[in-house]
Amino acid sequence: MTDPTIPVTEDELHAYVDDELPAERRGDVESWLAAHPADAERVAAWRRMAEALHARYDAVANEPVPPRLDLELLDRKPRRWILGAAAASLAAFLAGGAAGWVAHGAASPPALLQNVTGEALDAHRLYVVDVRHPVEVPGDEKAHLQQWLTRRCGRTVQAPELEATGLKLVGGRLLPGPTGPASFLMYESASGERFTVYATKTAIEAAQMRYTTQDNAAALSWAERGVGYVVTGGTDRTRLTQVARLVYDQAERSGG
């Protein structure tokens, strides 16, 4: 038995509401509440709060589970699903065009990838118009650039070879990303069109490739092995896909 004359603490009031109070103390708390209307009102308010939470959110648990949370589906190819997520979506993108691809990847972009993409688009717009100082380290110092970015970003940064699509490395910059430093590489074709490759560590292990356009720029973003990549260029989708595919393949081969 507990002593009913011991004042009831706030912790005990919470424990009472949450059924965490030792059974022998419940009676004491009830007598206390009968004698202390302010505490009784608090307890009543907490109970109403609980009811409101259940009224608002219990329905979510009764909704049909969306297909993308189907365990069989997530489970079918556990490793490939993780490592090949971006590759698979790129293939679907190439095969089906944007409309088909959007339907295919009907799930919303993970918020993290959205953030990374937003940063990359901002950086692209800011620096791509810069004629005199688009980069910090020029492309003819590629070895130094890669070393520097690798050291500062804490992961291997390799500037992909994009000559196959007629793009030459202009150089690179270090930028602040949403969760840490980001590497930013700029490429240019003979005709002056510019593409940028933005990459930063992210909490997403892997994410499907997604397409975004904003103003006059378009971006393909994905995540692989904890690094988020965004390739940004003009709105020519076929061209952007070509470039992104080269970046993707080389990142895959070098392991990040």
Added chain:
Amino acid sequence: MSAFRQSVEAMIPALRRYARALARDMDAADDLVQDTLVRALRSERLFLGGDIRSWLYTILTNLNKNRRRSLARRPLLMPLHDDNPDASGTEAEGRDIERALATLVEEQRAVLLLVVLEGMSYREVADIQGVPIGTVMSRLARARAHVRAVIEGERPALRRVK
């Protein structure tokens, strides 16, 4: 399907409820649940018995913490006028509780939802958050006081405490 998978699958509806209340945005919430499931399936062999339910809630809670960190730079936008006189009482009440949840500090929101909505014991929540029970209780007390103040239209305390 293995017993492990069956247990995980049985938890999906409750995880979605928790994630929705925690993240507030339906798509972000299901992203959280999907990432939790992928992580759980990958770790099946690492899971050496114990409470699958607590374990899944732990993964989801941690993933949300990471997500919040990356959102921290985004301003929290709140509607200026969200009073709809035509709304039924339940709807208005649902909006009130949603709005109040949105103003809570992340850890406090998680404690409130785990205890009140998901029916977890203080001990389980302490394990999920990796803190002593005393910390769980003080977070719970602050969450309740804050939500009550918001719902009752008082000016919420501006102090940000653990």
